[in-house]
Amino acid sequence: DAKTTQPPSMDCAEGRAANLPCNHSTISGNEYVYWYRQIHSQGPQYIIHGLKNNETNEMASLIITEDRKSSTLILPHATLRDTAVYYCIVKAQDYGQNFVFGPGTRLSVLP
Amino acid sequence: ETGVTQSPTHLIKTRGQQVTLRCSSQSGHNTVSWYQQALGQGPQFIFQYYREEENGRGNFPPRFSGLQFPNYSSELNVNALELDDSALYLCASSFPRGLAYGYTFGSGTRLTVV
Numbered sequence: 001d002a003k004t005t006q007p008p009s010m011d012c013a014e015g016r017a018a019n020l021p022c023n024h025s026t027i028s029g030n031e032y033v034y035w036y037r038q039i040h041s042q043g044p045q046y047i048i049h050g051l052k053n054n055e056t057n058e059m060a061s062l063i064i065t066e067d068r069k070s071s072t073l074i075l076p077h078a079t080l081r082d083t084a085v086y087y088c089i090v091k092a093q094d095y096g097q098n099f100v101f102g103p104g105t106r107l108s109v110l111p
Numbered sequence: 112e113t114g115v116t117q118s119p120t121h122l123i124k125t126r127g128q129q130v131t132l133r134c135s136s137q138s139g140h141n142t143v144s145w146y147q148q149a150l151g152q153g154p155q156f157i158f159q160y161y162r163e164e165e166n167g168r169g170n171f172p173p174r175f176s177g178l179q180f181p182n183y184s185s186e187l188n189v190n191a192l193e194l195d196d197s198a199l200y201l202c203a204s205s206f207p208r209g210l211a212y213g214y215t216f217g218s219g220t221r222l223t224v225v
Binding site for chain 2: 049104
């Protein structure tokens with residue numbers, strides 16, 4: 001079973017920030033938080049990952065709470081092309097383990 | 112650099128038949144994982160290959176098997192196809208010994224069993 005809980009769906013207005021929450025209250029000390037997204041009929045796409053510090057890249061920002069029990073993915077200026085299913089996954093950075101996907105959050109960016 | 116490529120993109124098979132799906136990993140990646148994604152669900156881990164050996168397996172029966180070749184490409188074989196095997200099959204590759212950038216996924220093979 002997935003170790004994360006996400007809302008099933010969210011809407012966001014185009015050009016506004018999209019804030020996608022994720023709960024991972026049972027996360028272990030060596031587990032990272034990964035975010036992927038899946039646009040219809042494509043494979044999942046890596047967005048960002050982090051351990052305990054906030055992270056930012058060209059796609060998004062990841063905010064992890066101090067107790068690491070939850071996190072938020074932020075898309076600063078959502079576009080219609082950001083409409084997708086977003087998956088939050090916790091996993092140790094060990095090649096012997098694999099991602100356990102939950103149902104994710106279906107984000108709809110509205111014009 | 113090229114990403115992960117999968118073939119074929121779509122496939123229709125009859126119940127009881129066998130199928131082979133193929134995956135070419137991203138350049139420099141020597142670890143390949145396969146996932147099954149049923150309609151409306153998240154991907155489910157099937158198995159992983161590292162240096163041509165199976166290195167982890169999810170809750171899938173033995174009729175799901177795989178291979179990894181010296182060039183790190185991989186095959187997924189499914190015997191005795193069942194209707195419930197209809198799904199999107201995803202291949203993902205990664206750098207060895209670390210997931211600094213996570214897995215790179217292919218676009219998948221859509222298998223329909225009739």
